[in-house]
Amino acid sequence: MEFLQYFGGVFEPTSFLLLLGGTIGGLILGATPGLSPTMAVALLIPFTFQLAPTQGLILLGAAYTSTVAGGAVSAILLRIPGAPANIATALDGNAMAKQGRGAEALHISFLSSGIGGVIGVLLLIFLTPVLAKWALAFGPSHLFWMAILGVTVIGSLDSKSFVKGLLSGCLGLWLSMIGYDDIQGAQRFIFHDALTGGVSIITALIGIFAIPQVIDMLAAGREKQNIASIKVEKHSFIDSLALTLSSIKSLSIGTVVGSFIGLIPGVGGQIAGLLAYDQTKKLSSNPESFGQGNPQGVIAAESANNAMVGPSLVPLLTLSIPGSPTAAVLLGGLLIHGIFPGGDLFDNHPEVIWTFINSMLVGQVLMVIFGIAVAAYAAKVAQVPKAIMASAVLVLAVFGAYSVQQSMGDVYVMFVLGVGMYFLEKFGFSAAPLVLGLILGPIAEANFIQGSLIANAISSPAQYFLTGSLNLVLIALVIASILWSFFSTQKENRAKKEANSL
């Protein structure tokens, strides 16, 4: 309970103002497509040069927490995920917004973010020493199987057709191979200079989610003038709170999956939301309703991506290993103040580190409060005529894609992917499996090659990848996931046949 005595530090006037500023700023940055949590934290680091270590970290922690949640705003209202973590939120969140339930979707998204986030930080506070051992248990072979487990989800994710889902996933896997490969030293599919660095996930995300939207909006705008893009009806906050709190199943799946994935260095929170979403859908009594505006989908995805934040700092704080790109940036923020993370961090700098962790806890609560306030303004966004909305989204998309590497090349890549996705959607392919392929491709590939290199040096690849209890558990999960998809499709088909024969 040592952390309790450092709560005072969070509420000192300067610290608290920074916490407020970081949270509000983070929500705005997070809602801007292209500004991922990693970039938001990196942009803030120079500002911390002049601050005391504790205050600097409070600012960074608040920004990290709230950008992850802020990404849900554009995911729900515009169907453009602010960051990869919010992809799953867009699926049901935007469907809800189209039905006029945008305010409700924003409410439950921030509430479940807050709940997941607080549990994640509590895990960080109480279980850090235990979890640190876990984080190291995952070697290349295990990360490879984790990625394959993610691949098994691709077919069933947000798709009417299993085959089209898989094909979209394959396209994403292929896109992930473009560029210079660091492990084999090979240049692959570099047809144009803009592709040297590969297709960045943020660029792809903006292109395939935002551009088809823009084209649709412009097309619709020609037919009917001044038609609102979405409807947002006022929704009672108490109802949203009751709904969120009663969704124990989705909340627990989201929080458990999010914390677990956050803990493993190298997997990254990008897939936490998608995996939690998929699990919730599979275990639901009503899986068809997902993607049609089921609030449970939003709750699972958002609780997962914020639950990830706390545990993702475990490897950083105890072992000095940043487990995600954002954690790597935070490490820079710590070092600049002469604070070296490691096992004795909690003994050497207790006031700095506990104030930082406590501020993340308080930050989660502030984020919920301001997020709910944002929801009240969502109606205003919805009143914007489609043509104007389309131009605004287009500006944000170009800005977001450019800002990843300050490169026009990325803007071209974004447009090509976006226009391509527009036509693919016309044929029933969807964006989410494609992005999942793009995210999982490098994880699966890099770990497979690394694993093979290590395996060839010490034993045989078969032994390296197929033995050991952790490998076996993961393989069992992969098989279970495939069988589940197979049987549920069979069951659906049988049900359809019966319905037809009647």
Add this chain to the structure above:
Amino acid sequence: MKLRLIAAATLAAASFMAAPMAAAEYPERPVSLMVSYGAGGATDFQARIVTMVAGNEDYLGQPIVIINKPGAGGRVGWNWFASEAESDGYTMGAYNIPHFVAQSIEGGVKYSAASFEPIANWGADPAVVVVGADSPYNTIEELVAYATENPGRVTLSGAGLYVGHHIAALQIEKATGAKMAYIPTKGGGAAAMKAVIAGDVVAGVNNLSDAFRAREAGNVKILAVADLERNDFLPDVPTMKEAGFDVDNSSVNFRGVMVPKGTDPAIIEKLAATVPAMFENARVAKQMQAGGSPMHIMTRDEVLEMWAAREETLTELLAGLK
């Protein structure tokens, strides 16, 4: 007509005057510094520290803005810097040696040492050999002895190909005659360090600064430094040379500032005079020390010499690889 002539003459005179004037008043606006690695990485982090006092009247009198162009191990940023960056003195770039020289020898990129004009060097981060804290090996000799008896069995993690870690691994293999398996990781030095701490690999090559912190945290043992002299951060760790293996400082990660070829020589001269002084600023030194980043300030002439020396050693070392 006459008026127009006078106007034209003035314009011509003005443009004639413009070049030397530009150097005298340079810089009149903020200068950007391109970093070819992502925000938050070691190069970005150090670049932000060493340029933080640029706005001081004693130095540039204008702030330096960091622009990140990450991708393909630095190739994206340096390609851009060599082929598209304006050579007006307002676009500087950060270099990493041996990375960009090794990449230009490997081929497939638009730059070589001749594409850039160095200004000054700010840091030098040598490669070190690390093993996990519970590893049976306590000295570099023990590790090499095991590797000699079991060819190919010792796995060495490092951050990618054609970077300092890879060069060090190649040099160690060459100097010891022991065959080892170099395992490049995706995700930079941090991923390579994780592989060592978790025991995924037998040993690793990593940055001295990161290894120093990992040792402070009790996670690794540092067996040797691939440099000419012992390092102030690690006075107890021997160099490879002291251990009897002929490994020089070719893998040391030098970081500094450069401008594109074709930049006005007067501007280069001005920068070469002020930038090293800026690196020597007490606040910069304090912040770099706090971050565990070893400084090594070199002037333009020293850097030119170092680039030429690297090009020669690396061409020879990498010749066998292609």
